[in-house]
Structures are given as C-alpha cells and as structure tokens.
Amino acid sequence: MITYALFFAFGCFGLALLLNLWRIVTGPDSADRILALDTMVINAIALMVLYGIWRGTAVYFEASMLIAMVGFVSTVAYCRFVLRGDIIE
Template sequence: MIAAALYFAFACFGLGLLFCLWRVVFGPNPADRILALDTMVINVIALLVLYGIAEGTAVYFEASMLVAMVGFVSTVAYCRFVLRGDIIE
C-alpha cells in the first residue's frame, strides 16, 4: 500500500514540476518566474524525500537539505538582482 502512495506522490510532484517549468518559460513577468523557480525547488526537495523513503536511506534527506539551502540563497539572489540590478552592494 505504501508503494502505491509513493508512486502517486511521485506523479503529483512530477506534474507539479512540469507546470512550474511551463510557468518559467511562459511567465508574464519576472516575479512569476522567480516564484515558479522557488516552487520547483520545493518540488525537487519533496521528490528527494520521497525517493529517500522509497529506498530507505538517509542520504537523500541530507541531499534535500542541501538543495533547500542552495534554493533559498538562489531565490534571494535572483530577487535582489531583479529589484536592484546588483546582487552584492
């Protein structure tokens, strides 16, 4: 039963990634693209956690923490670039 739930969750988060990719490509303004990229990071984190549950190893949980940190920093940097035109003052 848990395998069916994992496959369903994989499909849902994969579909969410595709929708976010569509928003990144066809977003009307940069703010929508930034939000879509941030949501893609969250979906990738969820997929890594689900894969870690499916495999039964803790390595993927640590990888998801690294992706979360890098995703946060990249979102802040991209927002600063869009708002100010420069990342480092």
C-alpha cells in the first residue's frame, strides 16, 4: 500500500515541478520567477525525501537539509539583488 501512495506522491510532486517550470518560462515578472524557483527547491526536497522512503535509506536527509539551506540563501540573495542592486553592501 505504501508503494502506491509513494508513486502517487512522486507523480504529484513531479507534476508540481513541471508547473513551476511553466511559471519560470512564462512569468511576466522577476518576482514570479524567484517565487517559482523557491517552490522548485521545496518540491525537489520533497522528491528527495520520497526517494529516501522508497529506497529505505536515511542518507538523503543531509542532502535535503543542505538543499533547503542553499535554496533559502539563494532566494534571499536574488531578492536582495532585485531590491538593492547589490547582495552584500
């Protein structure tokens, strides 16, 4: 039963990544693109944790923690660049 639920979740988050990609391509504003990239990072973390459940291993948590941190820092850096024209003043 877990296998079916797992593949349902894989499908949902994969489709979510495609929708985010659509927003990155068509987004009329750079704020839209930053938002879509941030959502893509979160969806990628979810996919990675799902893969860890599927394989029955716990080694992917460190990777997803690192991706979460890098994703947050890159979102803030991109926003600061749009806001101030500079990242570290």
